[in-house]
Amino acid sequence: MELDNFFAFFHNMKFLSIFFITILCLGQSLMIDECSYRIDFVRNEIGEKCVNQLEKLCNNKDWLLAFWDSSTRVIHNGLTATNNQDLGNYDLCMSIDENGLKGKFCPFQWATTIPKELLKEAIAVMELKNHINIPIPSVSEYQLPSKDVVNVKVGTTEEITLLGSMCIPDGCTPEEFTKVFNPYVYPVFYKNSTANCVTKDDITEMSTFQIVVTICICIILLIVVCSTAYHIWLRSADEGEPHDIIKAFSVLHNGQKLVEISRDNPDQIQCIHGLRFFSMLWVIAGHTFASEEILPLFNVKDAKEWRSHLYAQYILAGPYAVDTFFFLSGFLLAYGYMKQMKGVRATKQIMAIPLMILHRYLRLTPAVAAMFFVSISFLKSLGNGPIWVESVESVNKPCTDYWWRFFFYLQNYSSAICYTQTWYLSADMQMFIAAPIVLIPAAIYFRKNLYWVIASLVGLIVFCVGLTITILYTVDNYNYPYDTHSRLSDYLVGIIGGIIMHTMRGKTIKIKKVVSLAVWVVTLAVMIFLVLYLNDIIVHPTVDKTNYFYPIQRPIWSACILWIVISCHFGYGGIINKFLSISCFQIGSRLSYCMYCIHGMIILYNVGSIRSYQYFSDYAMIYLFFGNTVVCLILSTIWTLTFESPMIILNKMLLGKLGSPKK
Structure with missing residues (x-):
């Protein structure tokens, strides 16, 4: 039966x-x-x-x-x-x-x-x-x-x-x-x-355009090799130094500049190197974890639950690293601008704006343009895998379709972005172009009335925060997560910090130990609170919490970074200053821009090369993060010596110094 x-x-x-x-x-x-x-x-x-x-x-x-x-x-x-x-x-x-x-x-x-x-x-x-x-x-x-x-x-x-x-x-x-x-x-x-x-x-298979681009990149590499070999020969023969054009492409010259350690330089703020380098590592870690979450996983439920754990904030709070970058960009711009333009009339400062923007464009573009052309040319031939071609082409399609947005730094207000991480470069360039609006008045009046200048900038920060909140509430289905105006508060806090640091340059600042300790405790408590509360926003989001928290937390975070910079520079940073000022971080800081440009391509290579299901765990992701970081350090060194450093020298040769209006 x-x-x-x-x-x-x-x-x-x-x-x-x-x-x-x-x-x-x-x-x-x-x-x-x-x-x-x-x-x-x-x-x-x-x-x-x-x-x-x-x-x-x-x-x-x-x-x-x-x-x-x-x-x-x-x-x-x-x-x-x-x-x-x-x-x-x-x-x-x-x-x-x-x-x-x-x-x-x-x-x-x-x-x-x-x-x-x-x-x-x-x-x-x-x-x-x-x-x-x-x-x-x-x-x-x-x-x-x-x-x-x-x-x-x-x-x-x-x-x-x-x-x-x-x-x-x-x-x-x-x-x-x-x-x-x-x-x-x-x-x-x-x-x-x-x-x-x-x-x-x-x-x-490669198209004619891709072949031409590949040949051009090979020509640049050949110039670097020949210039380096000629420079080495001159030194070995004791024939003196080559022409500056040869130096521009010489790995020997640029490599010495890259590994040069600066000590006891009163114009250099040592802790910034550590802040920049570790912010870069935080960005790589965040993007490494984010990329693994979209892959076929053995334990997809664990990966989804991981985001709700409080301890996961050590990765999920990675966007604060980008806020730190915006702060540092505004800080260094204002610090250098005050030094270059103090005492220069407003008309000459206005006339210098086009040259300043051109300097910036030529400084940033070669390295990121090299990443662009490598990606759309021979990158597809460097790897393989079941989703390799689809992954590479999905990234390259916005690059080829909207190349003008990429090269004119307009990507962050678009849904189609060529390498998502480059939205930051677009926002930063836009802020840089708008910066003279506040820098010129600040350069004229900061000596006469510093408090009025700072108060005006604080008022502008409040206005930017209010504008961002208003837009989030009034614009239906607002979907521009990489907008510039919501990050402008970070930049303005950095400008305030740059003006303050320039004003105090060469002076001795005395702060009582009790006051310094109290400010440090408050600063660290606020930063920890922001990181932990971000978890509640991610796990239990509401319209009100999201619309208010993101615009407000950015200037608060930047203000905390400002205190770290000031206290470390003037001798009140203690062990934190000693750590952030470790000499080798200067090298990492110099590599950070190229690391930012190419780390997305490195992560793409890893994602596109997978063959089977992956296992998601903190250990596996941290192990992968260190692998991505080592590869990124190696390639960014090559990138810096080949594309970034040569253009810095050529830029100075062609356009001169920004301080030329003084002459």
Whole structure:
């Protein structure tokens, strides 16, 4: 009686829709036997090249097995724990290249939905089969379930969604291939598009434009090598120093500048090097964790829960590093501007604005432009993986479509950004262009009435915060997370700090130890509160909390950084100052700009090269962060010596110093 019930269930349509593994294995034999018949049936609907390749598959079971084995299984372990974005076996698919038949890999080509209840019944039946030795009937005894039956089942129970990848012959489209070979009994929805399908030839193919760009980059590298070799030869022959143009591209000259340690320089604020370098590391850590969260994960539930943990703020509070960057940018600009322009008439300062902007543009653009051209030229040929081409092209598409936004620093008010991290460069350039509006009056009046200048800037900060809150409440569906006006308060706090530091330059500031300690305690308490309260905003967001917190916290954070800079510079920083002023951080600080430019490309390489599910944990992410950091340090050194340092020297040669209006 028990056996009769089992066979009755075995023939039931419901069982056919869930017993994937049995049908998949038996269905493969069925496809081989009836292959020619199926090709003849759809011959007029598929291309000639695809027909020829499918006929070859009919006559070679090993090839057919390789294509099937490279594709995603319908059932795999961890269905209820992973995010079910299966990548198949990319390398096996790419290895298929025999007798005019090449593998073409299509990631995330199909989707299906599996009811959990049917999986439970499948497990029960398979357990019964394991305990009772019953021969499995042939496939010819089965009837496929009707669509109506399947739709009713899918719509009335909890479901698991799967995204699968396919390996198909290079001459076929997914739609053509699945008309003949479609081993999945359960309804599978295909994209029927080859937009993201790749062969190994697609990785190495380059357009004429990409070839030209690659040649230009190689020419620059050749100039650097030749200039360095000539400089070394002159020194070894004791022939003196080369021309400044040779020095500009000499790794020997630029490398000495890079590793030079400055000590006891009254015009240099040592702690800023540590702040800049560690802010850069915080940015890399945040982007490393963010990139891993979008990958196929074994423990996707753990990754989602991780964001709600309070201790995760050591990563989730990474945006404060960007606020620190904005503060430092405004601080250093004001500090240098006050020194250069004090005593210069307003008309001459206004006339110097175009030259100042041009200096800034030539200072920033070469390194980030090199990243742009490397990305759109030969980056695709440097790696491979199931989602490699799709990942690179998804990043490069905004670069090629909106290149003018990239080179004119207008990306941050757009949803399509070429390398997301470069939004900061756009916002910073916009603030720099607008800065003379406050710097010129400040340079004229700060000696006469410093308090009035600072009070005016504080009032402007309050206005910017109020404007940001008003926009968030009044503009429906406001979706510009990288806007400039909401970060302007950071920049203005930095300008205030730069003016104050210039005013106190060369002076001795005496602060009572009790007062210094009290301010330090308040500063650190406020910074810790901002970091911890940000967790509540992330976990329990509301419109009011979000609209008020983000605009207000930025100038508060920057004010805390200002105290750290002032107290450390004037000898009240204690152990914090000693740590931030470690000599080697000067090198890291000089590399930080190129690190910021290229770290996104390094993370992209890691993400695009994955082959299978990843495991998310703090240890795994920290390990990956250190790997990204080491690679970033190495490449940013090359980037600095090749693209950034040469332009700094050429910039001075071509345009002279910003202080020229004094002359």
